[in-house]
Amino acid sequence: MAFQNLLLERKDGVAVITINRPDKLNALNDATVAELDRAFAEVGADDSVRGVILTGSGEKAFVAGADIAELATQSPVDGKERSIRGQKVLDRIEDLGKPVVAAVNGFALGGGCELAMACHVRIASENARMGTPEVKLGIMCGYAGSQRLPRLVGKGRALELLLTGEMVDAQEALRIGLVNRVVPKDKLMAEAEALVRKMIANGPVALRFTLEAVNSGLELPLAEAQYLEATLFGLICTTADMKEGTQAFLEKRPAKFTGK
Numbered sequence: 001m002a003f004q005n006l007l008l009e010r011k012d013g014v015a016v017i018t019i020n021r022p023d024k025l026n027a028l029n030d031a032t033v034a035e036l037d038r039a040f041a042e043v044g045a046d047d048s049v050r051g052v053i054l055t056g057s058g059e060k061a062f063v064a065g066a067d068i069a070e071l072a073t074q075s076p077v078d079g080k081e082r083s084i085r086g087q088k089v090l091d092r093i094e095d096l097g098k099p100v101v102a103a104v105n106g107f108a109l110g111g112g113c114e115l116a117m118a119c120h121v122r123i124a125s126e127n128a129r130m131g132t133p134e135v136k137l138g139i140m141c142g143y144a145g146s147q148r149l150p151r152l153v154g155k156g157r158a159l160e161l162l163l164t165g166e167m168v169d170a171q172e173a174l175r176i177g178l179v180n181r182v183v184p185k186d187k188l189m190a191e192a193e194a195l196v197r198k199m200i201a202n203g204p205v206a207l208r209f210t211l212e213a214v215n216s217g218l219e220l221p222l223a224e225a226q227y228l229e230a231t232l233f234g235l236i237c238t239t240a241d242m243k244e245g246t247q248a249f250l251e252k253r254p255a256k257f258t259g260k
């Protein structure tokens with residue numbers, strides 16, 4: 001089924017998902033959130049896709065937030081359900097099992113900042129502006145921003161952003177660890193692609209288990225998280241990728257991983 005509000009391209013193992021409502025600064029209305037869910041389900045299930053780049057269309061925005069026109073009329077029941085639906089979509093991204101790089105090409109505000117934080121790595125263009133301005137609208141984060149932001153940048157920095165609702169520029173986002181790197185605008189997509197290609201050159205099972213160890217492990221006490229890591233490490237020793245990767249090193253040749 002075609003998408004109305006997204007573009008999805010596949011290129012040699014990398015899927016590029018572009019949120020495509022530039023006239024509304026790519027604001028996430030319910031239809032777009034549902035399409036994001038479908039697009040990520042599709043690329044997650046497609047073995048030919050080994051990594052994903054998520055970006056926004058147009059010159060100004062990655063995503064300028066949830067669609068305020070829809071939020072304005074919501075009842076408490078709608079609000080809670082919208083929040084849970086959105087959280088599940090972002091969890092699907094975080095738990096995709098393949099690297100997802102956010103190419104933050106402008107405003108990433110509210111739900112847009114939350115969406116970028118659900119991706120595994122964020123690269124920002126120099127014109128990016130990020131923040132959680134929900135409090136200025138008399139609301140709060142609903143797509144797990146109040147949880148992912150402190151985990152990413154620490155409680156004090158997160159609370160400053162969450163309570164002031166102020167935006168930070170790309171350099172400040174870099175300084176506080178909200179993005180991994182900042183690049184000139186015209187290099188953003190090339191840099192995002194180069195980064196994702198570096199990742200997907202590695203063993204697919206190794207990437208999947210590493211994502212699982214980090215995502216699940218961070219929510220566990222250290223002893224249990226270490227046990228999870230050891231269990232995944234044991235499991236990875238059964239894979240063809242492990243045999244190929246170690247053998248290739250010993251034979252001084254590049255590995256040919258199959259993801260098996």
Ligand code: COA
Binds near residue numbers: 023025028066109110
């Ligand atoms: N929801 C719905 N529509 C949005 C939107 C959002 N989150 N963000 C921007 N838009 C729409 C604007 O209403 C405008 O639509 P119109 O042309 O039909 O009037 C269009 O996108 C362009 O936005 P505009 O405000 O004119 O651009 P700007 O360059 O002057 O300002 C922002 C850019 C990002 C500073 C400003 O749009 C803004 O503050 N957006 C809301 C950010 C926010 O609070 N997000 C959190 C939501 S929970």
